[in-house]
Amino acid sequence: MTVTTSGGLPDRLHDVIVVGAGVVGTAVARELARHSLRVALVDAGDDVGNGTSKANTAILHTGFDAVPGTLESRLVREGRHRLAAYAEQSGIPVEPVGALLVAWDREQLATLPALAAKAARNGYHATRLLDAAELARREPHLGPGALGALEVPDEWIICPWTTTLAYVTQAVRVGVDLHLNCRVQSVTAGTHHELSTSRGLLRTRYLVNAAGLHADELDRRLGRQDFTVTPRRGQLIVYDKLARPLVGHILLPVPTALGKGVLVAPTVYGNVILGPTAEDLDDKRATGSSAEGLETLRAKGGRILPALIDEEVTAVYAGLRAATGQDDYRIRAHPRLRYVTVGGIRSTGLTASMAIADYVTGLLGDAGLHLGPTRDLDPVHMPNIGEARPRPYQRADLIAADPAYGTIVCHCERVTRGEIRDALTSTVPPGSLDGLRRRTRARGGRCQGFYCGPAVRALFEDGHR
């Protein structure tokens, strides 16, 4: 098992290098790990899932509203079934809450049957129309003026962090090399690709571009100018767990000609999120929130769920979606270059990730990569950081076996010393306190470190000594 974060890189010829260790890159690496190939996964960041994958709406989609007939529609539909099963097997937190597209005016109400028909064209037939009375029964805290809703029962919520970690853990355990803090600076094509990175040279026969926001830049280094990624910022507000009883479903906006609205949704950690905004920007590092963005969200959220706005805010974050000006993914093989681009993976990428990985592996095979026989990977059992199943602090059996699971360090999120220790010694350990938070939730709660910050930091630094 090899995970490196600094120093030189192995001088060997890889079969495949995947650039970008987000949810898509890790899924591709995991899929390739099922074949007898020499694979490396590289990322410029200090952790996996450190870009768009860590800051999204964390929804396991059905694809009901995709553009019918697109690759995205197909891969979301396939990926959803695969990820739901994989999450169950691997212990990735998921909650089958379902979604309601809430109509707030006559025009939106009139759109709902068309959305149900579109869902059917996408192969999803379980939608149902709710009248205002049933909607009020199902969501009693909705603001005044909700006229009805379209129910999409199979839109679920999921933990995006654990998903990425599960993929990469399985990949690394069967021999995929993971190199972090490794930024690809240039690519030279020849009998094989030579990648010049911030940590030295890497050589590979085949290359997969899963660089997310930077996929267009990497494409250009290989002489391709197929698309341009425009970062689309989505700001989100995370509300306190005490707000969780206010909402039962994912409350989706009805898309209209006037643009997209914002959603209100529970999270698997027991919080409520409000967002996202949609702002097209130039700066791929503009992951900050803005006063206007937060004001807009609070105004919209206050109409959807008035009581939400009085609750305490736990966190605010912003993610950048990789918009490419086309309503579909941009996955393309360049067989002569022995190169596959996985671009334009939008907010559905988490849901579709396993199907994307399968599709990309097929493209590599078509491009001449000899895949050989497939093997089954040993299942992975991820630590449970969701609220739907018992957490370690609730388990007498675990505490009896090891009192570290009875010692709560982060009080807001009830994270124990045992869980922090486990994360620090895991297959892909965190490289920062933020990475530790994504693995355990430590410091991610309402106090944001007032009570536990220095204690968690001390455990993290001890673990790195």
Add this chain to the structure above:
Amino acid sequence: MSRTDRAVDVLVVGAGPAGLAAAAHLAAAGAGRVEVLEREQEPGGVPRHSHHRGFGPRHRPTTGPRYARRLAAMALAAGAAVRTGVTATGWAGPRTLDTTGPHGLERLTATAVVLATGARERPRSARLVPGTRPAGVLTTGELQQAVHVHGQPVGSRAVVVAAAGADAVARAAVDMLRTAGAHIVALVTEAIRGPLRSPSHRFPVLTGSTVVELTGHGRLTGVRVRGDDGRGTLLDCDTVVFTGDWIPEHELARSGGIALDPGTRGPAVDTTLRTALPGVFAVGNLLHGGEPAVRAAAEGRGVTGPVLAHLAGTDPWPGGGVPLRVAPPLLWVAPSRVRPDGPPPLQERFTLRTAERLPAPVLVVHQDGRILDRQRLPHTALPGRPLHLRARWTAAADPDGGPVHISVMSDSRQSAVGGPPILAV
């Protein structure tokens, strides 16, 4: 999921000044088995890591850690059990709490429960400060523990942001940062008058100013501030400490179905510190946040009589009482329920907060249009500082009437501010 069931007479949740004082006095008064649950590894609450002097009685000030140790020793000497590293995770019944600790899971049932879970400072996110999410963004509580408990380095250039009235805590943050070797770039406060005027503190105080953005990826690189003239400044720093802006740690109370006061966001209690839930009391900064430790300890002491009466069964749990409501610019009043036939609150006064500076204000107490009392305060009331209303009027309130309102009549204008129009007196 095996849990051990156990019963105690009094269960105190939280071993800060209020909880320890309550436990010490209850155990000494013969309340039976008194047990304090503390989720941290050491008892003492916030004073544990407040190393400045100014704790304890005014004539004999001491440091926070000494004060914390003294209170814990008093509770133990009186016979209370103080169990650290044990968290009350939720309610299994009206006076039954589930706990987690290294020795396992328990279910504790008590005749009386005293909630003393304290308060925390709102972090940057809850204050909705925009910008990136870099390292180096702290509250005073985190800063103090980093420096004094763990000896961790903080940055080299620090900005301190003081919420209205957070003078003492902002001063503590400045001292702590200097102890840790940081240069103070500026103190930023929305208040018009700065909280730190002492000539011994040599750094810019930006009054009437708001933090509008944090910058930096990975580590903080700057804090953008806007003054009341609308002009922006980017302060170059690697650390920012958000001080004050306390919020009661009310989650356990709320998850038990205890009604909160909309102003304090702590449990609504009557003058004997009873919540709406029979057998459950609340004391200390859980009720109002940000009051000095001695005040919290006094409330802990003050709950002794009411708890003993409850244990003796001589005092049936009363109904809700009449709620107290404040009008702007007043923010809250505590306690916030009153029974006309009940005893007066601690020190026979109510504590209030104002959002605005009020020179020599007159507080008017009225119910259903009837004036119950008018009290002139001899001083200027300041945001973030307590002001007090004497409780001499409570017997005059109508137990079957509407809420009792407290509003401010400014002395200069002789007209009610924010009160109902009927108050044209």
